[in-house]
Amino acid sequence: MSEFTVAYARPRREWLAAAVIWSAALVVTGLFLWIVGDIVRHGIGQISWGFITAAPADAGRAGGIGPILVSTLLILGVCMAVSIPLGVGTAVLLAEFTSDDNRFGRLVRLSLDVLAGTPSIVFGLFGLAFFAKVMGLGFSILSGGLTLACMVLPILIRATEEGFRSAPDDYRLSAAALGLSRTATITHLLLPAATPGLVVGLVLGIGRALAETAALIFTSGYVDRMPGSLLDSGRALSIHIFDLSMNVPGGNANAYASALVLVALLLIINAAAAWLGEHCLRQRIVPV
């Protein structure tokens, strides 16, 4: 009997753990509601169809954010178009083709970890020197998108790699026994199985890209005109918010409204990323 007395102490510890976990969730929710509530309360009044489509006027105090929204989406598009293939490729190499003690793999992982900690302003200055000047792209949506791609790569790679690592070895073994090539195994089995990791990477990466200010000031620039091409300079939403709240007296109201639009945009893009992951990759993986 005596060895099972521990069981009596359990409910209390169990209760305590549950209490701690629920309160952690409540704290996070509270903080979130506080911050987002603040944005919504101050920003909702400005939001209208006109605000979303019109061009900014009077340094952003008046008018809307139409061209800025377009620039933001273009920058994000460039960033994702470059970072997703590069990131997934690297993640596949790291997870499927290099063992833990492989030197090349460790080197790449190390450099990615350092890249993950690189301050955004250094990315900005680097992007200005490398993409804008050396590669001759100038202040452009392309420069901004490429700089952001460098920034989100480590997040994307790490998350995707985790996804691949979590796919059971069973799949690899039985696929090999069927004589499936590495490529077929990866594209048809492991990639779908790694989708949750990829989606987390995307959500974090998109979040970081949309939220980025310092890296974009020096690369995609400050021009708030509707961009005509990817080689035009275009102001991103986060820069607009920064400028309005820190540099333009009287810009607060529109700064809040722009932040609200950004949050809404993020909500839509995240949902789309999750949906795409679910339907384009995962569709074939049928959970029981």
Next chain:
Amino acid sequence: MNDMRAEFRPWFALAERPPCCEPEPFIRTEHLSLHYRDKPAFRNVTLAINTGCITALVGPSGCGKTSLLSCLNRLTDMIAGAHVEGGIEIGGENVRAPRTDLIGLRRRVGMIFQKPNPFPLSIARNLEFPLRAHGVKDKSRVAELLETTLTEVGLWREVKDRLNAPALSLSGGQQQRLCIARALALKPEALLMDEPCSALDPLASGVVEDLIASLRMRYTVLIVTHNLAQARRIADHAALFWVRNGAGELVEYGSAKQIFETPREALTAAYVSGMRG
């Protein structure tokens, strides 16, 4: 009826079994040894598996039977630290040559695992996807193969209305038959089976066993089993493995009739009579 058979199975079938084997060996190993890092799995195995026969590998756990199977389709390549010595020849080709076409080899030599391991895909895609990966692109051909192989393993009637259901929703026995169908769809010449029935309940096990028996003559089957009665029922040949000096060794190899009725080695006699092992 089908279910009844699983339990009342003639015990005397051995002698009456029609001759199946062409004396031509399909798989041949020469002084084959395998060790994982420092731990030997089996050593010095020389075997010739006849074409079209069912050959059972029997013996206690840990004597290297499963490892031997993974050597044959070079799945050992995927295990870090596995080191193989000796020769393997399948269908006249040297499997151990560095330039062996692994993909082709594994298509020709199917493998069934102890635990049914369908992919987490739909039933149909479990068959379609490997076919497509092996170059069968024509949709009607894929559909045709899907139906014939599922029929061959007796699954077609059971699943034809829910081909898009998840494979993992099938019962254990159905999953294992699906895995066999998945291997058969690739038109292999040989099948390596690693205790294919041991994870199944007796009824399902009986169905799968009947399926394996029906593969005789058409495929060269190498089956690892702990179930001596099963080996007796379905095998044409049998090989007994035993652990000696910390590694598996081949003790005796011969026709099933000979191994089970007139074993040459005392160890074999003791094992098949149930006195050891």
Next chain:
Amino acid sequence: MRLRHVLLAAIVAALSGCSSDEDETSIVLTGSSTIAPLASELGKRFEALHPRVRVDVQTGGSSRGIADARSELADLGMASRALYEDEHDLKAYTIAYDGVGIIVHRDNPVRKLTDKQISGIYTGEIANWNEVGGRDAPITVVNKAEGRSTLELFLEYFTLESSDIEADVVIGDNEQGIKTVAGNPDSIGYVSIGTAEYDAGQGVPIKLLPLSGVDASTANVRNGTFPLSRPLNLVKKTRPQGWVRRFVDFARSPAARNIVTSQFFVPIAQ
């Protein structure tokens, strides 16, 4: 495959974009983030007047404006300060002035401070408001970051060295300064007068203190009586030509006055 072609076509189209308008010219301005909103607005008005011209404004700080003007990466640099001794290879065109005023929280009972008191507060000799006639509360000194032109102007006026200052908070942009002071009833800072005037008018709890007896107001900056102000300059290595010259002329013309005022800066005297 088809999708890939469509994508490729889209990329090519996006890259080439509107480059078909061959005769379009663009004027690129880079530099001070203080001037950027003003330059942007000037640019928009200029574009409206001359549809063939595009004015692209980029920020990055005064030092960037100077550097880009020197290397001629930009058509015009923007610098929110007067040129230094060693920068006279460049030509500066002042388009507006910006006064720098001392601000405190609105609830602070202190109405005025002498120059000596201010420099005492900033060097840490005066640490409590009651020493200058206020409440008994420690002073929170808000200073600008090293190198900023408002800081240099401030140091020059009070003849201080940067290392003499004992700050409690160091800030970058004007609005950050205003929000910091608004959030702390015992703080003191210095920011652009136009910005402070506007924000105070909007109900932000700050107030401007007079300097050497002169009220800190844009009016006093304009008539030259307020002692602490800086020019907002467009700089260029060579004498501007063509559209660039027309833009500089426009920015300095009476037509631009209302734009300058609407961005809370002080227009130049004609």
Next chain:
Amino acid sequence: MLIWVLRVCATLSGAIIILILAFLVLESLPALRHAGLAGFFTDASWHPTENLFNLLPMLWGTVLAMTGAVLIATPLGILSAVFCHYYAPPVIARQYRRLIELLAGIPSVVYGFWGLVVLVPLIGRLHPPGPSLLAGVIILAIMILPTIALMADAALANVPVQYLRGAHALGLSRWATVRGVVFPAARSGLYTGVILGAGRAVGETMAVLMVCGNVVQMPVSLFDPVRTLTANIALEMAYALGDHRSALFVSGLVLMALILVLVAAAERFAQNHIHV
């Protein structure tokens, strides 16, 4: 074929940091040549216009702010993930996950803005001046929380169901299962989340710049203002010229060195304690 494509991808990804480092070194050279590397750690203070370049207080500021943020955000983030998987009803869990995803994408400016107008005055009332190490720690913790929580969430989702069934079969309670089975099985993912979070905390610029006070000093209490290396670059780059500008790039370089040390230490730790 595939492997070569992948190798190219990995090489490109790995090469970015080398390009960035090369760029930083190139830009730092003038200051390093004039002041010497030692000067950046031994000078009396940071007054670059007077040729004094001591970066140590900012190095400390960065380390302290990062450590504090990680200490707060790690338990909150991991418990959030546990909440989603094992405690919350599915409906709440889904909403909660959405909420954290949103938190991940709020621009640092917004966090900074919120910190400046809400958090800093609050702390100021508690203990003036307000802008402080504490404010920075809190803001950073909120910012890196989603990274840690989402990575932990993905890691928990990947814990094989058999483990959980096994734990249930043994009659383990929920918390015992989480602690004894789930955490060990998900170690690698949890660890990755914390590393990414710490990286973001070190590299964050705008929000920190708005709430930390930016005074170059060794903080003695949580209520003291500090300046981080990133804030240093962002604050002064706009008006910096010559050696001053170059010295700011040295800040970047020192920051990268710090990250390198942290990553190497984390790697060592992982090798000894986490077997993935």
